[in-house]
Every structure is written in structure tokens, then in C-alpha cells.
Amino acid sequence: MRSVDRGLVRDAAALGAAVLMVGISFGALAVAAGVSPWLTVGMSLLVFAGGAQFLAIGVLASGGAAAAAVAGGLLLNARHLPFGLAVSGAIGRSWPARLVGSHLLVDETVAFATAQRDPRRARLAFWTAGLTLFAAWNVGTAIGVLAGQAVGDPAAFGVDAAFPAGLLALLMPSLGDRDARRVAAVGVALALLATPLLPAGLPVLVALAGLVAAGRSGRGGPDAGPGAGLGSGGPR
Amino acid sequence: MTWAAVLVLAAGTYAFRLAGPVLRERLHVSDSVQRLLSLGAVALLAALIAIAAFTDGDGFAGWARPAGVAVGALAALRRLPFVVVVIAAAATTAGLRAAGVP
Numbered sequence: 001m002r003s004v005d006r007g008l009v010r011d012a013a014a015l016g017a018a019v020l021m022v023g024i025s026f027g028a029l030a031v032a033a034g035v036s037p038w039l040t041v042g043m044s045l046l047v048f049a050g051g052a053q054f055l056a057i058g059v060l061a062s063g064g065a066a067a068a069a070v071a072g073g074l075l076l077n078a079r080h081l082p083f084g085l086a087v088s089g090a091i092g093r094s095w096p097a098r099l100v101g102s103h104l105l106v107d108e109t110v111a112f113a114t115a116q117r118d119p120r121r122a123r124l125a126f127w128t129a130g131l132t133l134f135a136a137w138n139v140g141t142a143i144g145v146l147a148g149q150a151v152g153d154p155a156a157f158g159v160d161a162a163f164p165a166g167l168l169a170l171l172m173p174s175l176g177d178r179d180a181r182r183v184a185a186v187g188v189a190l191a192l193l194a195t196p197l198l199p200a201g202l203p204v205l206v207a208l209a210g211l212v213a214a215g216r217s218g219r220g221g222p223d224a225g226p227g228a229g230l231g232s233g234g235p236r
Numbered sequence: 237m238t239w240a241a242v243l244v245l246a247a248g249t250y251a252f253r254l255a256g257p258v259l260r261e262r263l264h265v266s267d268s269v270q271r272l273l274s275l276g277a278v279a280l281l282a283a284l285i286a287i288a289a290f291t292d293g294d295g296f297a298g299w300a301r302p303a304g305v306a307v308g309a310l311a312a313l314r315r316l317p318f319v320v321v322v323i324a325a326a327a328t329t330a331g332l333r334a335a336g337v338p
Binding site: 010011014015018030033034035039042043046047048049052056057060066067069070073074077078079080081082083084085086087088091093098099101102103105107110111114155156157158159160161162163164165166167168169170171172174175179180183184185186187188190191192195196197203204205206207208210211214 | 242243244248249252255256257261271272274275277279280285287295300301304305307309311313319322324326327328329331334
């Protein structure tokens, strides 16, 4: 393995450690909320979306209906559609790659892919991060289910700060592009303004309106712009 | 939570995830549209970062978390290794909380 790839594995492992801790707290919380151990483990395997899983459990724990829990979780996950459009090149074009890779589409894997300029590296980054985080999330959930109440609050370890900081580090190369900075700034402002007003999930989607701040393309060769490695190859 | 609810959530989530790559191949996407798709991902990620850094539910998260993210951002700007960014952010927030900052 080349050293750049080892760097990728190390970076994915760093975020994987944080995911493991959050997975442990999810497993413990779900069981404490009355979800059966097998259902908790099955949820992490099949849904693989931490935010939506916490939200669904939270709705149920506060006495909400299962339909509300599912609807809330789905709303939170709607962002994966535009993410998939953007990083389809990094997932791969064969059907097996698409069917498996789509399940690994989470914020962090999108960020890992977006951070790469070269399409081949973007694919490697997506899959390395995806498989690492999938393993970490599910092992964490299982540990949390088994440990139950013995699990402490991950907030005490600052894990909740690790995710935005890690995502920001991955996004930084893309923000070298002036248009990307403008779009991001407008998107962030709109999303933060919308957060007190809209249910979870929608404020993030509102950020897409930041695209109005994008200038005309045209400066762009194939190597220009954010996430240049992502879309290349084109549909066949 | 029932298996039915989990399966609906899982199937719906998977449909959102698979729709992107499948649609992307069906559509003829010009370079400028692909650029907008990439910029869209940047906007979504930036918004996720801001929401995760500053908010909890529909309110303010307290200062410990954004302070930790800010330290992580400084580490990233100085091009320190990714591992350092993540640990610096978590350690700052953990330290502030241990000191009583919410």
C-alpha cells in the first residue's frame, strides 16, 4: 500500500473512533428507551444513519408515534439524494458498487470523497471511509446494547465537536474555490436561520438555495472547482 | 419501535441514497450542471457543519461545542493532520465541559 493510502486509512480510523463512541451511546440509549437488543442492532445495520436513528428513538421515547419517528428520520435523510447525485462517480458505476456503495452514503463519506481531486482517489476515499464507519457504527451499537447503563455520556468526551471539526477539515480543500466559499456562506446563513423554524432535516436542504450565489461556470477546466474528482467519467 | 418501522425507515433511507447514483446515470449532465451538483454537496456539508457546531434541537448548543470546533478549524487551517484536528476539537470541548462550560 502506498503511504497516501495509509494516510486515508488513518484519517478514516480517526473519525471511526468517534463514530464508535457515538454508536455505543446509541445502543445504550435505544435499549434504555425500550427497543429490543436485536431491533437496535438491526436498525444500525439497515438504516446506518446516526442522526435519523437518534431522532427516531427520541420521538418514541418522548411518547411519539412510530409513524412520526419514521417520518422524522426520513426527512433528516432526504439530503442523501443530492449527495448521491454529487458523489455518484466516487461510489462507482457498476451495479454491485452502486447497490452496496449507496448504503455507505453518509455525510462523512461524502466529505471524504469531496476532499479528493483525483477521481480514483475519491473512490478509494469513499469506500475506505464507508467500510470503516459502517464497521465502527455497528460494532459500537452492539457494545452499547451489551453495556447498557454502564455507558457514560459521550458529550463528556467532546465527541459532538469531533464531527463538525472533522467534516470541516475535509471540506476545506473545496473551499479554496471562491464560488464554493460564496455558496457555502449563503447556505450556512440560510440553514442557521431556518433551524429554529423548520423540523430537523429541512434546514440542511434549505442550504441548497445557496447555489444562487454560484457564479457562471466557464472558468472550469475538468480540474477546476470543488470536488473535481467526483463527477468525472460521465454516464456511459 | 417495531421491525416494521425500522424496515420502512431503512427502505426509505436506502431509496434516497440509491436515487442519486441511479438518476445521475440516466440524466445527461453537462459539466456546468455537474459543477452545480458538487457545489450543492459543499453547501449541504457546510450547513451540516454549522448546524452541528452551533445548534442542539432548535436552540443554541452552548459554547463548549463551537469553541472545540473552532480549535479544530484552526488546526485544519494550519494543515495539521486530520487526527489532530479531530482530537483537538474533542479535547477542547471536553475540557470546557469539565470546567463547567455548557
